[in-house]
Structures are given as C-alpha cells and as structure tokens.
Amino acid sequence: MALSLRRRLVGQLVVLAAGLALVLYIAVRVGAERASQATLDAVLGAAAQGLAEEMRAAEGGVLFDVPPGTFSMLAAMGEERIFYRVDVGGQTVTGYPDLPLPRRPPTALAPQFYTVPFRDAQVRMAAVARSLRIEGRATPVLVALGQTREGQEAIAAQLGNRAAALGLAVFLAAIPLALLVARSLTAPIDRLAESVGRRGPRDLRPVRHPAPQELAPFVTALNSFIGRLRGTLSQTETFIAEAAHHIRTPLAVMRNEAELALRQSGEEETRARLRGLIRSADDAARSAGQLLDHATVLYRADQAEWARLDLAAMVRAVADRLAPAAGMKDIELHLDLASALPCDGDAVLVEAALRNIIDNAIKYSAPDAAVEITARAMATQAVVRVADRGRGLGHVTPDRLLRRFRRGDNVGDVAGSGLGLTIVDEAAVAMGGTFSLSPRDGGGTCAEFCLPLASA
C-alpha cells in the first residue's frame, strides 16, 4: 500500500519545521557573531588608533601613555585578555615583541583587523600604522592591539543556543500541529469515503456528497464509474428478464402440446415419457419465472419508489392465491394475522417475497402437514413468520441458502432454481428490512420476513 496521505503530510511538515529550526539557529548564530564582531572591531580599531595618536616624538624615541581606561574597556566584555605591541622603525619598543603582525602592512587611514593564535588563545587584532618625525627623520610607527573574544563567542553561542531552543520548540510544536492540519485536510476524504461506504450493496445512485474542489475530479470519476456499472447491470438484468420472458412462452406452448399428447396417447411407455416432459417443462417455466422475478426485484429495488402498503392484507392475499396449490397436497395454511401492518415498500417486491416464502413452505412440507403463517407488529418491525414441519435446513447454513443458485443438500427430489430465497432476501434488504431462516423446534423451518413499520 502506498504511504498514507496523512503520514506523508506530517512527514513533510515536520521535515520543513526541522529545516526552518536549523536555518534559524545558523542565521542567528552567524548574525550574532557578525554583528558583535563588527561592533567589537570598531571599538578595538578606535582604541588602536587612539593609542597611535597618543604617540609623540621625544628625545631618543617615542613617548606615550597607555590609558588604563582603554584597556579596562576592551577587557570589560567577558573579561577579555589584552595584548599589544608598538614598533618604532621596525623595532618593538613596548608590549609583546612576539605578537604576530598582519600579513600586509597596515595603512594610516583605517585599522587592519586579523585574528591570530597567541600564547594559549585566539586573539583578534587591530593594527594601525603612522609616521612620526623622530630626530628629523620620518619614522614608521606601528601599533597592534589585540583582545581575546571569549565573551563575544559565549554571547553568540548563547544566542545561537536560544535560537536553537526556539527552533526545537517550533519543531516539537509542529508535530501535533502537522497532525491537526493533516487530519483537517483529510477529513473531507474520510467523510466522502464514509458516505460512500454507508450505502447499501445495490445503491448505485451518483455521489452527491459535498466535496472540496480538489476532490471534485475524484468524485466525478467515481460517479462516471458508478454510471457505467449501473448501465452494465441494468443491461444484464434487462437481458435476463427478456430471455426469461422469451423462454416462458414457448415452454407454455410445449407443455400444452405435451398434455394434449398425453391425453390422446394410450401407450403407457409414451405417457410416462410425456409426463416426464411436462415435469421438466414445469421446472423450466418455474426457473424462468423466478429469473424474471429476480430481475424485477433488482430493477424495482433500484428504483426504490416506495408506497404505503398493508403487509397483513398482502400476506392474506398471497396465502389465498396459493391456497389451491396447498390444497393439492392437502396442506392447510393456518393464518394468524394482525388487523393492519402499515409499511413503506414496493407492492410487487413484497408480493414476490411473500409468494416465494409461502411457496417454499408448501413445497417442502409433507402432504397433510400444516403451515403456520403469522404477521405481527413487534416494536418497530412488522414481522411475517412462516413456519412449516418440512425437512428443515439440512446441513447448510441459512446464509448459504440466501445466495443465488444455492440449494439445500436435502432437496434433490424437489424442483427449484435456487433463486427463491435470494429474491426474498434482496427484496427485504432493498426496503430496509431483513430476512432470516432458522430451524424450528420439533422439526421444520421457520422463515422470518421483517419490514420496518411505517411511522404514522
């Protein structure tokens, strides 16, 4: 799987924050060092120039006073050490004779700055040159004044460390902030995914959820994909319905012809063959009917145009319609129905579901048995329960029986397509209800079809 968007976002933000913190540290460190260097150099240069200006010619050499205030001032910041050297005519007359001079000789106009290691320290030097008339001759005089810069370094380091601490704080604060930003950025995606995920398995309506501009192409692509899927599905369903319809008519003709032949034929062997033919034609017609039913259920579930209907009345109507089929097997249908069960749904879907349930119960019941049909309001649900004393569910779990073209392992002798229960389940789910099968105490099966009761 590709790296999560959130993680990628957090990662990039954190890397950015770390980079900024580092840049801040370096900028402050370098800036502080440069600024203090420039300031201290100016003071040091002025001191060196002051010292040089102090000098005057005297009998046999030069004369000058080193002002203690100058040294005190130069040393004040960070208790620096002071070194100096005065050369007259190339000879060191006072100070430290081993103090290094600048590589290029300094001019009289501006002090020359340089940094040298001296004794056990790094010394920042300012050197000034001037010319002095000694005993009638112009003599070059050089003043080199230096101070250590440990205080400056300490302050620059302190500033740098503070900036680094600030940067680190920003960096640390960036982590939860980045998480927050990432969450708020990905929230619309989550909401969109949730709204799509919440849909029913057959909900193929286009996505109308509000999405940020950046997600619009994604939503458009999704909707166009849904549209194509929907087109393909409806095409398939239409094709199946038409195919079933086209098969049913010739099957009916074939059955009638076979029945006619059966009546006219006296030969026992031929009659048996014809009876088999009629049974097969019945099976095929039934399967075709159920395929049609199934296609209808899918189509109508898709349309989802619900109307108010009375579930109890529909149960009675379907039971009445199937009573003759039950009668042929001497099966009694016991009805125990509430007076009215208002639900919102599609009458065709409900009718198909109820017909399949009751038909199944009759089909798998032994002759002379009874099928109990109850319809009750239970809490917010209208519950239709059809219980038989048939052969039960065998060894197959109820869930498997609800899949298309699945049949129980104990029904080899009964004609069936394996679509009946699928139709019931799909119809129930489409209308927001449920369908379940369970073994009945004392043998048989109990089928339960629920729809939400319509609010008054």
Place this chain on the structure above:
Amino acid sequence: MRRILLALGLCLIFAQAARAFDVEAVQDFGPDAPQRRLSVLSTTDIAILAPVIDAYLAQTPGLGLHYVVASSQEVHRAIAEEGAVFDLVISSAMDLQMKLANDGFARPLPAPLTDAVPGWARWRDLLVSVAQEPVVLILSPLALQPGEEVPRSRRDLIALLRDNPDRFRDRVGSYDPTISGVGYLLAAQDARLSDTFWRLAEVMGRLDARLYCCSGDMIDAVRDGELLVAYNVLGSYAEANAGHDIAVVEMEDFTLTLLRTALVPAVSERPELALDFLGYLLSPQGQALIDAGVGLPAVDAGVFERKPHLRPIRLDPGLLANLDAITRLRFLGEWRAAMEQP
C-alpha cells in the same frame, strides 16, 4: 626539555629557581618529612600568614608547606621569566598578578572556588582575592605638636608638611616606585585618581623624603623615630606592627584599597593541593582567621558602604596600562623630576 628536567629532579630545580630570583625568606611548615609538599610563593611576610598556615596544616596531616617570600617584582619575574615552579602565588601587586593571568601563566580555577568570590574581587577564573587592605598614612607620636590636628586628607598633609619644613626634613617616608612593584602600583593609582599626588610628591621631594622597598621597613622607621610620617603603607602591616601610640590614618579624600590576589601557576605540579589550600583561605573559617588572627582584612564588599572613602583598585586589564614599558618610564621620569628638585 625544561619540563623533563623538572620532572627528573624537583629539588635541584627548586634550588635553581631559588637562585634565579631574589628570595627574602624561606620557611618549611608541617612535618620534617612530609608525604606531600605544597610550595607557595608570596609577597606576604611569613609572620603574617603563619597562623593561617598552621591552622590549615593542623587539619591536613602529612602535608608540608614550603613558603617562599620575595618582593612583588621578583615574584612576577620568577613566574614569567625564570620558569620557577610553584603551586600557588600570592601577591599584593595586583598589576603584576594581572599580567601573569593575562599572559597565560595562570591555571583556570574550578567554578565552585571562583563563584564564592564576588566579581569585583576576582578576574575571570584565573585570579582571586584572598584579602583586601586599605593603604594608609602613619604618623609618629612626635609628628604633631600639641594643638595640631591629625591630617585627614592629602590636602591637610601637604599643608602640614609645607608649613613645617624643618620638622619634617628627611623624616618623611614612602615607597620607592622604581624598585617596589606595590609602590609603583599605588603611585600610579594615586596619580590617576587625583592631581594632589604630584603636589605631594613635590613637597616630599623638597623635604628630601626617604624611599623604602617595603611597608615593614617604613613602620620600623616610624617606630624607631627615624620617620615622623610614612605615606602609602599597607594597612595590615600598620595595624599588626605599629605600637599603640602610632596613628594610622585612612585619608578621607580617598584611600586606595588593595587586593591581595592568588593564582595557581599553569606549571604547578600539585594544583590539587594548591586549590585545597586556596579553598581554605577563601572559606569563612580561613577568612575569619585572616581577618581576626592575622590582621589582614578579609574580602568584604560591605566595608565600601561603611567607609565611602575606600576606593578598591579595579582588578581588570586596565592595570596592564601602567606596566607598559614606555608608560612606566615616563611616569617614573615625572616622579623623579618631582622628587629630585635642585
């Protein structure tokens, strides 16, 4: 090469070092054959510090202390030029000590030790003050006629000397700044603070003032009646050695306050012993002994509030300016001109 030699033969080197600069006195404290020996080079007289040293050695058995006294110039020369090996250097010449520290001859002291010393009484982590003392004027009981008041300022002193030249001729003493490090430091600081110094120098020059190397000699001369007035005497010696009839005066225009500073040389071979002893000197116990038992005033910031005329000599590289060769030559030239009048 020198370091290897040092490691090879301590005693020999001590002997060499001792020969290379002028030593005034040497004393070994502690047991005859100590397990460890701490060597201290100091300008402070043995008698002054002996009680503190004895108290310290009493609590550290097995330790011996080799105490060498030299003048402040010699102390500086021994460390900076002769390469003498000592574990602790204590001197009253603040400028020379500052130069040793500035030039990298001192070893950094640990933070707990320096943190105990106020900022004005130390420089970086290299130099700490163990005592502070005022620089005073002492007067023999014979200096004043009945009815004359004790001079309270340099102006009073100048007036007294000028008005009675016969009485004070040849009987005024002060440091010779050309040979005494402390004397030069005090003269330079005096000159920096006030112009009266030069007038005083001229007056003393007219009276053929006598010049001394050390405070002790001046006090002795006053006690013996040779001198009537000694100017710029270290207060601790004055308090300790003067008789009860000798007046010790803190001048009210300003009285310099000197810091006796200590440093551990970079070449010290037993710095841990030096730090321990220095820690003792700076501890409340050590300071109390220095103050009460010895007569060297302890380091105390409060004294400047109680006595506003006290001026501590600032312990910073400004002191180096006076040590500049040309500046020094010029200053001494001026001084000589003031002192030696036709």
